[in-house]
Amino acid sequence: MKSFKKLFTSKPKTHNPESSFKIGGMASLKVLDVIPSPEDDSHKLKKAFQGFGTDEDVIIEILGHRDANQRKKIRETYHQLYNETLIDALKSELSGDFGKAVILWTYDPSERDARLANEALKSKKKGIKHLEIIVEMSCASSPQHVVAVRQAYCTLFDHSIEEDIVASLPPPLRKILVGLVTSYRYDKEVVDTDVANLEADRLHEAIKTKDLAHDDVVFILSTRNFYQLRTTFACYKKKHGNPIDKDIEKSGKGDLESLVRMVILCIDSPEKHFAEVVGTSIIGLGTDEDSLTRAIISRAEIDMMKVKSEYLNIYKSSLDDAVTGDTSGDYRNFLVTLLGGKI
Template sequence: MKSFKKLFTSKSKTHSPESSFKIGGMGSLKVLDVIPSPEEDSEKLKKAFQGLGTDEDEIIQILGHRDASQRKKIRETYQNLYNESLIDALNSELSGDFRTAVILWTYDPSERDARLANGALKSKKKGVKQLEIIVEMSCASSPHHLVAVRQAYCSLFDCSLEEAIAASVSMPLKKILLGLVTSYRYDKELVDMDVANLEADRLHEAIKTKELAHDDVVYILSTRNFHQLRTTFECYKKKYGNPFDKDITKSGKGDLESLLRMVILCIDSPEKHFAEVVGTSIIGLGTDEDSLTRAIVTRAEIDMMKVRGEYFNIYKSNLDDAVIGDTSGDYRKFLVTLLGGKI
């Protein structure tokens, strides 16, 4: 549980056959072909909370097979039917990492990321690991999602995300993060080769002079659309022999270098970044449940199929098997459900 504890302030079992699920896009989430009404889902959830014990399987079966818009309708309907927040009910009925994962999943994605960012910024230790979520929502999500997160942050915490970063993160990380979160990138595929060549040169100059937080670097990384930046990184590699992120690593191994490498990876290959997040969280002694939960919950509807492929490329093992081997109980069941598998 660790840093997520502060994020939350409340039996019949029906199992549908595998053939009745559909998967959208590159996400791993399996959604029912025919969705019960929000009223029916709400009533089943209420029943799962009542009685002698909580019916965790029913909660997993319902929430683990609904997309963001369907979960929103369930939250609203549950509130209207029972005059109680579904999040509060889950908080009251569940526990441990299972509770953390289910609640993060049940939130609207923009509110979830706003709460995760707030938890990161309130953390006493604010190294690169703690600030990952801010880079992810700025560089591995759509510009519209970032705007929605910033709006949610203002509503929830009575200050802007920018104010919170400025007040709690030290330079030069503050400069990079403020550039990223205030960005509103163009989100269509548009590339100017002249700009890519020119800005590859500017990035190389920053490497040569060891001025990685130079205004030019912040400007390029925080304003250009993702397609343009990927082309710029390609130009850099062709001109100077190494990928830009490799040259950054050669410049040093401090927090600035680590943060910039993460920014570049999230822009260039978000699926590789999240594969590394999962790998780092489960390989070695102990499990970093916070990072594992965040990676699966935030990408299950976006690109988890790609993350799975990258995980195999990096670690030569199956992501699903790794998650199953490193988790247990209802927490494992829920993560595996979001991964599109069965326990």
């Protein structure tokens, strides 16, 4: 096999400057054509909090039809008008899964992911499912978002996400995750097929020798752009007969194997990953509301229409119907609103 040095020095073969890695275009969120002013929205929200009981329908109607920039303006305006944060007002008025969902949605996306990541790293849960949020923000988001999450994390918790990863997780897992969160991937469509073939072989060798935390693996998964990695995974299947995630699954069932498979799926097909998160949270005994909420809130402004299509492909049923049938009350109404449905 050619020297691995080739991987660090090779120049890209193809470059399409018009095609950048775009997050968006397939959102389910429905924003009004004519948006009321942040002052009007703030007054209506304040009124919904006052009196006997809370008017949850107004909260859903306003916040469920505003994008991240519009929600930010509402937060700022509400604070100026009433000298309290909108988040604090929501916390005092709402409860349960509905309250959690609305508050997470109202946060700035980078602050939301920083808080979810911190919660995951402080969790005492076993396995790696609770680490999904860190993989998602690193492997299914823009590089700019990852940087914003890291900055928000430092501001909120007075130390870095890297410090908490190292303090919370065993060496193989933390090595992978620190590599992912500290990376700033190139976000244009640049693909070198020679490098893809070399790195497909290197990944195959690491799987065969059960050395998934090798420096080369971390380098490949955490620094290559998403287009390059998808080409690498395609080369892997063509050269070695199986999809890479299937070979990893066959090589072991431990946390490291599960984590690397999650990383690869998030990079290769974010919509499939989130469809499976929704499916796993709903199907079976009980509902994992936290995972369901995170998946819908994370992708409603990005690619939820693709997630719906993938869900239908995997489970042969409608994601909207699954959510409607498995949730209730204001929580259901809010999720359905973010999914673009009518309540």
